Structure formats: C-alpha cells, structure tokens
Amino acid sequence: MKPDKEIRPPKWADILLKWFCSERVIETLQGDLYELYLIRRDRHSKFKADIGFIGDVFSSIRPFALRKLWSKHSNTNAMFRNNLKVAWRGLVKHKMYSLIKVSGLAIGIAACLLISLFVIDELGHDKNYVDGDQIFRLINVEDNPAESEKWLSHQPLIAQMMKEQFPDIEMAGRLIPYNWFAGGDNQVRRADRKQNAYEDSFAYMDQELLEILQPKMVYGSIEEALTKPNSILISREKAEKYFQDENPIGKTLILDENLEDPWVVGGVMENPDERNHIKFDFLLSLTGQEFWSGEQTSWCCSNYNTYFKVAKGTDPELLEDKMTFAMKEQYVPYLKERGNQYADAVEEYRSYKLQPIGEVYLHSKELNEVLKHGDIGVVWLFSAIALFVLLLACINFINLSTAKSANRAKEVGLRKVVGSFRGNLIGQFLIESILVTFISTLIGVLIAAALMPAFNTISGKSLEMPFAEWWLIPSMLMLAIVVGTIAGIYPAFYLSAFKPIEAISGKVSRGAKTSTLRGIMVVFQFTCSVILIVGSLVVYKQMKFMLNKDLGYDKEHVIMLQGASSVGDKLDLLQNELLQIPEVMNVSASNYLPVSGTRRDQNEFWVEGRSKIDKAVGAQIWRVDDDYIETLGMNLMSGRDFDKSSVRDSTSLIINQTMARELGLDDPLGARIENRQGWTIIGVIEDFHFESMRGGIGPLALALGRYGSVVPVKVNSKNMQATLESITATWDEMMPNQPIRYSFMDEVFASMYEDVQRTGNVFTGFAILAIFVACLGLFGLSAFMVEQRSKEISIRKVLGASIKMIFNLLTVNFMKLVAISLLIAIPVSYLLMDEWLLDFEFRIEIGWLVFAIASVIITVIAIATVSYESLKAAVVNPAKGLRSE
16 A cells, blocks of 8 residues: 655665565565554654655564575685686785775875864764753844954843843853953862862853753752852862862852952862863852943943853744844943944944854854854865875876776686676676775874874874774774765776777777876876965964064063962062072063963043044053063063052053054143043053954053062073073962963964964974875886886887986976976965954965975976886886886
8 A cells, every 4th residue: 555645755765665575575574564554644743654654664674574685696605706806806906096096085084084083073073062052142243344354242231131131041140251350270279178270271150050951969969059149169179189088068268368358169060071161170150240340231341252052943033133123122221321433333324143152162153252163164174185085096096997907808808708797897897996995994094193193283183093982993994985985986987887899909098188197197196296285384474473583572581470369468578589590681560461272352542532423442451560562571661660659550551563553643742631540641652462463463552560370480591490480489489379370472472373273283294194195106117107118218228228218208297297297286275374364453475485486396296206216117127028028
C-alpha cells in the first residue's frame, strides 16, 4: 500500500529500504512500515512520524531482509580483490611516483585535519549555555551618514527598564568586565591570613545574569549566590586554592588590602568553561553597588554590558525595534533637557541590536570587545588555506597520474580487448586512487599528531589529537574516500577513454590537452605558494614596523611592578627606596599606561562655558604622578610638568596635541576646559600611541593623581638580572606578604599584536607546506619529462650538446610556468594584503621589494627542484640512453 501524497514518508529512506531489501519481502515490509507511519502521523507531528519511519528502515537492516547484493555479479568480489592487488603492485613498481603522491596527500590531509580541529574548537564557543538560543547581548548601533559604530556599554538602568516594559524579556542582567574598581585584577587573601596572591579574573555581575547563564554550582545555589551586597562567587579552582577542603560559603576575602570593603563568599561554581566568553574565577555582586551617588538610576554613564533572556518564540528583530523606541522615548528628552548636542543624532541614528550569545565569540571584532574573542575571518582564512594545501596535493596526484598515462595505455588497451568495460576500468583507477589516499590518510594523521605542538603555538590553542573520539576513524575513512575520488576521478575517466587499437599499437597521443592541463595546475600550485610567501613577508614587515615605530614614549628598559595598590600609603616610600638603587633612573605610579591590560576611561570635554554650544570632545583622562612623563620619556611640547607641591595642579591637565586640536585651542596653555569639573591646561605633550595601531591616536588628558596599582621603573643597566634582584629585595622588604610580580613594558607592548604575529606564523607555516607540496609535484614531473626525453637527450649529446644546453632544455619550460605564476600571483597578493592592511590606521606601504624577494625565493626553489633530474640527465652517458631505447 502507498500512503497519501500529502503525508508521504521521507523519500530517501524509502529508496534506501528498496535498495537493501530482498524482493521477496519488500512488498510486505514496506507495507507494514507505511502503516506504522500513518498511525504515527495521525497521533503525532509529521516530524516525529518521519523520525519513526527512518528508525524503522534502519532497524530493518537484518539478514532475513537483505537482498543478495552480489548475486547478479558473482565475480564482483574477485574483481575488487584483483583491482586492489593491481593497485598495490602499481604502487610498489613506481616507488618514486607513489612516494610523491602519498607524501603530498599526507601533508594536505594533515593540514586539513589540524585546521578542522581548530575550526571545530572555534565554532564550539558559547554553545553550552542552558537555553542558549534565548540569550542575547545588547549592542548599541549608530549608523550616521559619516560612519557606523557599534559598542557594548549601556547605562545601568537599561536592563531593568527593558524587562519591566516588555513581557518578551524573561530575565535581564548586567556585567562589568572592565578593569574598574575591584574588577580586573587584585591582590587576594583570606581575611584570617596575611599572605596576598595575585589574581586577574574579577568581574562584576548581576544576580539575574548569573541565573541566565546558570553555571554549575559546587557550594551554594545559583538563586542566592550574588543576592547580598559584597558577596562573591568563586570557581572551584580558587576555592581549593584559598579554602582547601573547606566549605567557603560565609568566609571572607580581602582584595588589595582593602579592609573596609571585605567580600563574603556566597557560592562556589565549577571552573568556567574555557570556550565561553564569560569566564571569570571571581564574580563580584552588583547587588546594592552604587559606584557614585545616583549612578544606578542615571542616564549619564555607560559602563554595563547587558544581557537578556527572552521567551521562546520571541522575534528578536521586533523586540529590537520596541527597545530602540523605548530608549529614545526616555533618553533623548534627558539629553535635550541638558542641552546635549548629540540628542538629535541619537534620535535619528541610534538603535539597539540583540546579538545571540552563540555569536558573541566569533562575531564581535567590530565591537572593541575587552573579553577575549575570536574572529570568523581567521576561521575562514585557516579553512581556505587548508583546503588549498589539500587541493595542491590533489593536483600533484592528477598531474602525475595523467603524465604516466602513456605508460598505462597498453594495459588499458589489453583490458578492453579481453572484455573490460569502461566502467570496470574507471572502478579500477578509482580503487588505486582511494588506496593511495587511505595510506596517505594514515600517515597524515601521524603527521598531524607530530605537528600538533607547533600548530598550538601558531594558533594560540591547546588542542589535542582526538584519538579516543569515536568519530575520528569514520571521518578519516570518509575523508579518504572523498579525497581519493576527487583526486582520481579525472585520471580515471582520462585513462579509461583510450581506444584499444591505438593504445596497444602505442599510438596514444601524450596529448597537448593534458600537457596544457598539467601546466595550468603547476601554475596554480606556484601561484598559491607565491601568494602565501608575499603574505608572510607583508605581515612580518607590518609587525616590524609596529614594534619599531617611534611611539612618542620610550618603552625600553621599563619594568612594570604590578599589584602596588596594596602598598597603600607607603607608595611614596616604595618609590624612594627604589630610587636608591643605582641602576634605577625614574619611578612613577599609575593605573594608566600606554599598553594593554591597564586602566582606561572616557570623558566628554568642552572649552569652559561652551558645553551647550559645541560638540563634546571625547577624551580619556589618566591619573598620573609628577614623575610619569619623565619616566616614560614623553615629549612635553609646551608648558610644564606637574608639581606635586602645587595645590593648583590638582585641577590642572596636560593634554596631547590631538586633544588641543579637537578642542580648537591654538594656544592651549592657561585655557580652561571642563567635564564634570573645571580644569586648567598647563602643558601639551606630543601625541603618543596609547592604543593599538589599528586605530588612530585619540584625545588624552593627564591629571595629577597619587595612586596606582602599577609602578613603572625606568632602569639603565646592562646587567638586568642584578637590577631585578635589587628591585626584588626592596619590594620584599616593603611587602613581605606579597611576592613581587613584574613585566617588561616592551614585551607587554609586543603582546598587543599577538594576533598579527599569529597570522604571520600561519602564512609562513602554510607557505612552507604549500611550497613543499608544489615542489614534490614539480620534482615528479621533471623526473617524468627526463624519462620521456631520454632518447632525445642522448642524441643531442652525441651531436655535441653541452651539459648547460641540456640543462637549459629541461628547465626552461618549468621556468616559464613559474614566471606565469608570478605574473598572476603578484597583483592578486597585492590586492589581498592591501585589503588586510586597511585594518591598521598606521601601516606600511607594501613596495616592490616584497614581490622581488618572493619571486627570487620561488624561482630558486623551483630551479633547485628540477635541477637534480635535469643535471642527472645532462651528465648521463648517451650510449646508455640510446641502448635503453
């Protein structure tokens, strides 16, 4: 019986059933399964009925139901074994070509496997949340005619306001992931201990956000962990560190020796999942927190990342529109009431977007995200490169298979004469191809395991080979079959198309078409290699430019002592003691430094009295001491440095050139500007790079402040080890309960560009692989060409041709292909790398030298590759070559 067309079961499952089922039972079995399907369809949804039918089909694969697959072709097994035997003999007979095919494919498969593990890991971020499809992060978007901007910080009242207005929002929570108040890093100790330890994984979080994320708890409950003011939730690892074998709930932690503000443990959670973008070991409660008067109910300040859990079935786009409308309805009047000149722009161009939490890790590049995130572009780049390396290996296989076609023509002809059909021959050649790929896959897995440590270094991951995973063997087998089929399909059809008479009589043309195709493939291989070489050189050049550029300050020989905030009022004493060390030139103190990982803020400034007339100048204001500018070697263009003995300097600023320009101050000295208070400008410093060179230099103001968790120490010493020992001794004397922790500013600066360095390493690593694979193919082709032209070479030598003439004869054609590759690769690589450089505000000019170096490298490598076979042919005794003919 047949079901109604409207409720037909999955067609592919039905076809599968007919394929494997014996004719004697198919009608009965199919009828029974249809009836079961109709019953399920009446009782359940179509989806459930389909799943049930598929399950029935697979469960029917039993001996009694199976058709005799080989009954119509009783000799199929024998043919398969014979083809396999012939394939193996072919591999053994042509050892060099087999080695080239196998090694090329093995490298391509190894690269593909490593990249696949990387991509799987990247795509797996932020996928493990309970109800993850209902969790969104709020993004500000401003699309004005000049530019589009996105950012994450919101006013503190947004979360609750939106939740109250829209029933679609089930829960709303906030996160402060910034190095702000007790966020970021701290010196930590139990209240009943004296020894501090450094920790760098603190963030403020709402109780409600904790309930949205639902981490697994070890002690306490999710519903209560952050409900009390000054409660703290810690990870299992940190609980074991500070409260070994104890239940820490109710016990107290002291941060940065701040005894007035202790934190009580409200719960212990499992260690954060490394693949979640929110992964802090210490979560500080936002309950009852008001960082300054009126902060929690004001529209003035945006410091919170906001998350929502929405009801199932909620249309995010519709909710975005409603939230945007609600924001403008309340925020714009607030701005207009205060005469803010941005009010109209907010009303016209500002909107909200809801970012699914599963997209946060890979799709936040343009958000200036402070949390570690990946880049979907890198995932695509890695994937493309791996596929190209695999493709290059397949091209080697195709090239060598078609090149050896004349040698197999007689075999094809004979097989056809004795009755083989073309389909049999195609099957034989595909079996040969798949056999090579199986061997290559096995070797490729071993190569991938051996290269894993180096790949982890390049990619910044901690991946392991999944030998224990169930899916590894099936996926590798599938990869071998797919790659073997792709690599062997063209040679199989090409070789099997020979006409028997021409093949046996040796009249098979070696083919201009196949020769041209091989040339095209060689050009493609070397084009890819040149592009990767140019990419490596450009990234290296850009990296060198950034590390050696005049930054406007001196980062060399600056030691950054961390965790000085716990020194308290002994900071002056610490600085004075450090200055007693002969090698120490200057000592400063500030939380704000021109390298990553230090504090930042944002303010709006106007020339005094013009706040309702001019647009505000957004600028950072850094609290520094009077030794800051000298310690970091900044250039004071005009005015003077701070004088800590001057009371007036507590309301004075030193601004950079950009800020003076954006404020429209031709003569800034003595000018009055304001944000939430009035300031007098006493100096102007030369612009210096305080952020990544991907962006420009923004407005910046320095204000006098006598606190800081970082103490930069400028030293002048050839014996850095001895200097560090002296500094350590001073620190230990001042801070016996806290081990010294330091870093070098130039190293921290370099770490700001780790992703660039990683990209360069990827280009270099895969360029080496691509060149190696391409050269394998070139070596094989040159050996084949020498073999085919041995008689011609011998005759030429008998007639007086020199070694040089023979060498040139054999290499010139390959050099032509390399030259064509360069002509194609140079403009392509220029366009690609020029596009990559657009990410940097400060960038290099690519220049001709990069292409010249790449051309020399690839030419030398190509000549070296073909030289061995060419020279061997050029020096061989011609009698030997003629005798062999």
